Amino acid sequence: MxxxxxxxxxxxxxxxxxxxxxxxxxxxxxxxxxxxxxxxxxxxxxxxxxxxxxxxxxxxxxxxxxxxxxxxxxxxxxxxxxxxxxxxxxxxxxxxxxxxxxxGPAPQAIRAMGNKVNARKLAERLGVPVLKGTTGDVKSILKEADNFEYPLIIKAAAGGGGKGMRIINSKNELPEALEAAGREAKSYFGDGTVYVEKYIAKPKHIEFQILGDMFGKLIHLNERECSIQRRYQKIIEESPSPSIDPRLRERMGKDALKLAGEINYYNAGTIEFLLDENGNYYFLEMNTRIQVEHPVTEFVTGADLIKHQILVASGEPLRIDFIEPKGHSIECRIYAENPLNNFSPSPGYINFIKFPHGAGVRNDAGIFEAAEIHPRYDPMISKLITYGENRNDAINKMIYALQNYAAHGIDTNIEYLLVILENNKFRKNEFYTDFCKTEETNLKEHMNKKRRVIEAEMLAAIYAANKLAAKDDVKNGKPIENEYNVWKIIGSL
The missing domain is CATH 3.40.50.20 (Rossmann fold)
Structure with missing residues (x-):
């Protein structure tokens, strides 16, 4: 051990x-x-x-x-x-x-799935559906420009996270987009190779949690819905997916396990798919690590994925089997960023932070008090996760939790997440990976309305807090100490 x-x-x-x-x-x-x-x-x-x-x-x-x-x-x-x-x-x-x-997994497994092009070839060989595409340098791809079916999407071959990604609607846009995508891929991953594939207009982003041991046992722990994304990066995830029924879960799960089994995969990993409106799915990529959004799977299965990672790495056999999802869980990524300014990062000093609590509420954070968000790193402050008996229950808990989440001193995306959760299309599962873009105007309008209300309430709270602090300090014969005490009082209101 x-x-x-x-x-x-x-x-x-x-x-x-x-x-x-x-x-x-x-x-x-x-x-x-x-x-x-x-x-x-x-x-x-x-x-x-x-x-x-x-x-x-x-x-x-x-x-x-x-x-x-x-x-x-x-x-x-x-x-x-x-x-x-x-x-x-x-x-x-x-x-x-x-x-x-x-x-984590063996180095050879990481290499096998680390390059998207090689991973696609493996999927094709195994009969797992993939979207038609091609790869290479800019010149070789441009030679095939007349044969492509538009729109198409450009991706970095050596990495993910939306880096290097471009959506192209016509042949005329291709040269410039390829050059830009290649430069960005080279900058982030040290490899400028890109590939292009057919773009699905209204896709869902679905991923399956894989867990295996060194003795050949391999299971999946259901799927996660990851379609709410800004700038191609996930901000809201949930499990189970409202778009998946038991039959589709079984089919997609089998293909996920087929891919992982072919490379003798062990430890935790994730197989990602795109799902179209007709129920057709296509292999996207594999992440050979624990995912940011793993807590939603933990909520609906009761499994501690980090614990199983440690046990498997210690040479222990996997002691769990497939677990049917129970209830529903949603995760919101809380970022130090400004959604009204193209989600630009907002590093700086958080002078007051207050996390929500309650039954079915979990907050995975790296800070628990006033702290600095450094510009050198990803601006995520924490991951807020809720669990309920059903999807509607989990959404309502998340709305309540976000309303009781306070981080002062920097911009955050809390209000943006709230307007998404309150959006009827999100409630009715009428959303796709382009939701944040297609609903941009509507979301921003609702955000501005909320901000005006919050600003008015905040002014009243600051006035009351100052009065309370002044009254106590005068009574004790000392001046008001600092602004932090004011925020502290506001946070306790």
Missing amino acids: IKKILIANRSEIAVRIIQTAREMNVQTVTIYSADDRASYYNRISDESVFIGEGSLSDTYLNIDKIIKAAKDSGADAIHPGYGFLAENADFAQACIDNNLIFI
Whole structure:
């Protein structure tokens, strides 16, 4: 059994891993840059190791430093979390070469699925549906421009997260879009190779949670609906999908397991599909790691996915089987960003934060008090998850939870998430991956109305809070201390 885990990540996912490790009586070691010196995750881990001043290449992406930190601290395993080096086959191999357990799949499995083009070829060979497409450099793709069926979509071959993605409606748009997509792919993934495929006008983004052990047992734990996206990145996820019935779940699940089984996959992973309006689905990609949205699966199945990751990496057999989803769960990603300004990041200092609580409410966060959101990293503040007996119940709980979530000092997307959840199309499952774009005007109008109401209420609250603080301070013979006390009073109202 693994005794000590070095977590090769930061913030929310580091806290999440520490929580499960502690329950399993497994020690944890965290790494941190100068930016994260005072971070919450470092304070709750058993040990922490400083790995550099700032740049990602010198800290969280520096394989040699991370391996050294693990060996020096006496860790026998490394958990990569998500992002950074989580899907880096060389990192997984470096762990193995240094007698460290990599809590994830084998390096060869990461390589097999790490390149979208190779993964598509595997799917085609196995008879799993894929969209027609082609890959190569800009010149070779342009030679086939007359043969393409438009609209089409351009994607980076070596990575995901919406980086390099472009939707093209005509042949005239293709050259410039290919050049731009290639540059962006090269910048983010070190590989400018792109591929193009037929674009589905109204797709649903559906993914299946995979879990396997080293003895050949492989299961899926149902699907997640991930169609609410801004700039091709997910912001609301739910399980089960309101678009999937038991028969379709069985068919898609079988194909997901077929793909994972072909590469002898073990540990946690996710197979992603696109689903069209007619119930046809197409393989999209595989993520060979734990997903940001894994909590919704945990809510509807009762399985602790991080725990199973650790057990499988320790060489234990998988002790669970397929679990029918029970109830419904929704996750909202809370970002430090401005939805009214093209979702531009809003790094800065959060001078007051207050999380919602209650039955069926979970908040996975990397901060629990006033803290700084650094511009160097992803601006996600936390993941808010709710669980209910059905979808409507889970939505209502999420609306209530968002209304009771306060983060002051920076812009957030809380109000934006609220207007999505209150939108009739979302309620009725009449949404697709382009929802945030097609409903942009409507969502912004509702947001502005909400902001005007909130601003008026906030002015009244600040006035009342100042009066209360002044009254108490005058009574005690001292001046009002600082603005933080005012926010503290507002947060308790």
